[in-house]
Amino acid sequence: MPAVSFQEVSKTYNTFRGTFQALDDVSFDIGRGEFFGLLGPNGAGKTTLISILAGLNRASAGRVTVMGHDVVLDYAQARKQLGIVPQELVFDPFFSVRETLRIQSGYFGVKNNDDWIDEVLYELGLEDKAGANMRQLSGGMKRRVLVAQALVHRPPVIVLDEPTAGVDVELRQTLWQFIAKLNRQGHTVLLTTHYLEEAEALCHRIAMLKRGRIVALDRTANLLAGTASTMLRFKTDDALPPQLAPQARVTGRIVQLKAHDAAEVETLLAALRQAQVRVEELEIGRADLEDVFIEIMQGAEQPAAQGAQGTQGVAA
Numbered sequence: 001m002p003a004v005s006f007q008e009v010s011k012t013y014n015t016f017r018g019t020f021q022a023l024d025d026v027s028f029d030i031g032r033g034e035f036f037g038l039l040g041p042n043g044a045g046k047t048t049l050i051s052i053l054a055g056l057n058r059a060s061a062g063r064v065t066v067m068g069h070d071v072v073l074d075y076a077q078a079r080k081q082l083g084i085v086p087q088e089l090v091f092d093p094f095f096s097v098r099e100t101l102r103i104q105s106g107y108f109g110v111k112n113n114d115d116w117i118d119e120v121l122y123e124l125g126l127e128d129k130a131g132a133n134m135r136q137l138s139g140g141m142k143r144r145v146l147v148a149q150a151l152v153h154r155p156p157v158i159v160l161d162e163p164t165a166g167v168d169v170e171l172r173q174t175l176w177q178f179i180a181k182l183n184r185q186g187h188t189v190l191l192t193t194h195y196l197e198e199a200e201a202l203c204h205r206i207a208m209l210k211r212g213r214i215v216a217l218d219r220t221a222n223l224l225a226g227t228a229s230t231m232l233r234f235k236t237d238d239a240l241p242p243q244l245a246p247q248a249r250v251t252g253r254i255v256q257l258k259a260h261d262a263a264e265v266e267t268l269l270a271a272l273r274q275a276q277v278r279v280e281e282l283e284i285g286r287a288d289l290e291d292v293f294i295e296i297m298q299g300a301e302q303p304a305a306q307g308a309q310g311t312q313g314v315a316a
């Protein structure tokens with residue numbers, strides 16, 4: 001039995017402009033003990049899928065189970081299996097950190113939970129904030145409390161929806177060390193993130209969602225190997241020649257160009273030289289997950305490719 005199973009999940013929202021399909025026939029399983037990444041641009045449907053998993057939102061069609069429990073028919077059992085760190089910072093400003101965590105423990109029927117609460121506070125660098133009122137905390141500290149809140153009942157499945165958006169580097173490291181430790185101890189993790197380097201470093205498998213459809217699903221290593229491309233990175237103040245400009249990824253002065261092999265690297269460099277582009281700090285490296293992501297998101301413009309890739313690597 002998988003930890004999480006999404007079976008032909010679709011979601012249609014009714015809006016004043018008519019109906020909007022946020023999820024379209026999404027199916028995949030997350031194995032027990034897996035560290036699974038769900039990636040996709042803003043509006044792809046990640047939070048919608050997670051809110052259906054959490055039982056906060058109803059799918060228009062399909063079925064979702066957590067550790068074998070249907071999230072609609074067996075809501076209470078399914079919810080107990082889940083620790084969810086929501087994307088939005090929601091909290092009650094009148095309670096202290098410890099009170100917040102005790103109340104959450106009570107909600108799940110967990111009594112005498114202070115030892116575990118202390119351990120979670122320590123792991124998240126919150127030990128000196130236990131008595132602080134929620135409203136006194138900075139955004140980053142509130143985010144830590146949200147993580148602690150999700151973990152009070154030691155859920156087998158931990159779900160993090162963009163937990164590091166707008167969060168400082170220190171918290172990101174603290175958080176990932178702790179979550180990776182819980183994953184090593186057997187907890188299943190489902191993560192959505194904008195930080196592709198985090199997903200690349202942490203996730204065993206990755207699904208990419210675009211406009212409500214799964215457009216890629218595979219082991220992280222396979223996704224990286226699948227493009228098998230070399231990236232040429234350099235800095236320049238000059239304009240690129242017209243034959244290179246459309247294929248370049250430009251971030252400020254940094255230009256990245258993809259090459260399939262050494263011969264293509266030479267061709268690109270020759271084209272740059274001929275156009276008298278002054279190249280500084282040239283590096284040649286492997287494509288990273290961000291390159292793969294951009295390629296897949298662009299490729300997914302052609303609807304024909306979607307079904308073919310969507311079923312790849314789905315765990316049995």
Ligand SMILES: Nc1ncnc2c1ncn2[C@@H]1O[C@H](COP(=O)(O)OP(=O)(O)O)[C@@H](O)[C@H]1O
Nearest residue numbers: 013015022040041042043044045046047048049
């Ligand atoms: N309650 C809602 N009513 C109408 N549309 C919604 C609602 N919630 C989300 N959407 C729309 O569904 C799409 C997916 O949103 P969301 O699941 O939040 O995406 P993501 O988390 O990937 O950014 C977006 O276009 C969003 O505007």
Ligand SMILES: [Mg+2]
Nearest residue numbers: 046047048087
């Ligand atoms: Mg979201």
